[in-house]
Amino acid sequence: MHWKNGYDVIIAPSVSDKHAKETYPGGWKTIKPYLRVVPQPK
Numbered sequence: 502m503h504w505k506n507g508y509d510v511i512i513a514p515s516v517s518d519k520h521a522k523e524t525y526p527g528g529w530k531t532i533k534p535y536l537r538v539v540p541q542p543k
Contacts, residue, residue, distance in 0.1 A: 512537040 503512075508519040510536065512521050514535045521537065 507541055509538040510541050512539060 509530075512525070512529060516524070525539050527539075529537045531537050
């Protein structure tokens with residue numbers, strides 16, 4: 502499956518949880534400890 506506009510996006514594993522909280526204050530869904538997704542930013 503290929504990503505399409507409007508789909509959730511992956512937070513890169515190199516982004517710490519601390520930085521992700523600053524960037525995505527609404528939170529994210531954790532699939533695996535290394536795989537976090539958020540709704541596509543507008």
